[in-house]
Amino acid sequence: MTRKRIIAGNWKMHKTNAEAEEFAVNLKVILAKIGEDIEVLVCPPATAISCTARVLDKTDIKIGGQNMHFEEQGAFTGEISGVMLKGAGATHVMLGHSERRHIFNEDNAMINKKMHAAFKANLIPILCIGETMEEKKEGLTSTVLENQLKGCLEGISKNQAQILIIAYEPVWAISNDDPTHKPATPDDAEEAHSFIRDVIEKIYDKTIADNINILYGGSVNPGNAKAILDMKNIDGALVGGASLKPGEFAEIVAAAKF
Numbered sequence: 001m002t003r004k005r006i007i008a009g010n011w012k013m014h015k016t017n018a019e020a021e022e023f024a025v026n027l028k029v030i031l032a033k034i035g036e037d038i039e040v041l042v043c044p045p046a047t048a049i050s051c052t053a054r055v056l057d058k059t060d061i062k063i064g065g066q067n068m069h070f071e072e073q074g075a076f077t078g079e080i081s082g083v084m085l086k087g088a089g090a091t092h093v094m095l096g097h098s099e100r101r102h103i104f105n106e107d108n109a110m111i112n113k114k115m116h117a118a119f120k121a122n123l124i125p126i127l128c129i130g131e132t133m134e135e136k137k138e139g140l141t142s143t144v145l146e147n148q149l150k151g152c153l154e155g156i157s158k159n160q161a162q163i164l165i166i167a168y169e170p171v172w173a174i175s176n177d178d179p180t181h182k183p184a185t186p187d188d189a190e191e192a193h194s195f196i197r198d199v200i201e202k203i204y205d206k207t208i209a210d211n212i213n214i215l216y217g218g219s220v221n222p223g224n225a226k227a228i229l230d231m232k233n234i235d236g237a238l239v240g241g242a243s244l245k246p247g248e249f250a251e252i253v254a255a256a257k258f
């Protein structure tokens with residue numbers, strides 16, 4: 001079974017429009033030399049989606065939102081909807097990122113509503129799941145992942161499951177100011193990915209489980225990308241910090257080549 005590879009960059013709350021445009025101009029040039037057999041996606045802050053999309057128009061590099069509201073429009077000050085992301089040039093949207101779950105209190109039920117809304121807006125959701133260090137220490141990784149998958153995928157049909165992307169992002173591996181945060185070892189990540197694929201098979205079926213793209217996220221960089229991406233059940237990476245410089249990001253894309 002050969003699944004396509006996907007490398008996605010999560011810029012988080014970084015880059016003004018001018019910086020985003022400069023990044024996109026550079027990435028376009030660098031990736032033109034690398035080739036096109038890997039799906040590449042950047043997720044700028046909402047303000048920079050349209051200008052990034054404009055620069056990347058007519059390339060194979062796709063654009064994702066980092067979050068969205070579950071309603072299409074209404075009195076939700078500060079929020080943006082799926083149709084708005086789509087209109088700005090996004091094809092994908094990240095949902096359930098751990099920073100959304102832990103800083104902004106999003107739970108599986110809310111993420112599930114967003115999943116439905118994303119499909120309704122014709123966006124491909126990248127569903128982020130992952131356990132905290134406390135949960136890992138308590139031996140709860142499998143339980144947490146299974147609960148997150150079941151909760152977030154409630155009512156998502158087989159047809160929809162065929163297109164969605166999952167990102168396994170152990171919270172303890174995501175780089176931030178905490179020096180204890182380190183990437184998962186390739187073997188540990190592979191074990192979690194294989195478990196996630198099994199849960200997808202239980203919820204849907206073997207064909208969907210065999211075909212679904214499961215990305216790993218958490219301190220991926222040009223130095224460790226290849227070892228992680230070589231694992232059987234790891235189909236790509238969701239990259240935070242190392243996606244902010246076009247050169248580093250492109251090195252990770254190059255590491256994803258079969």
Ligand code: PEP
Binds near residue numbers: 174219242
């Ligand atoms: C992320 O937050 O999605 C992420 C993977 O971040 P980093 O690569 O910086 O750990």
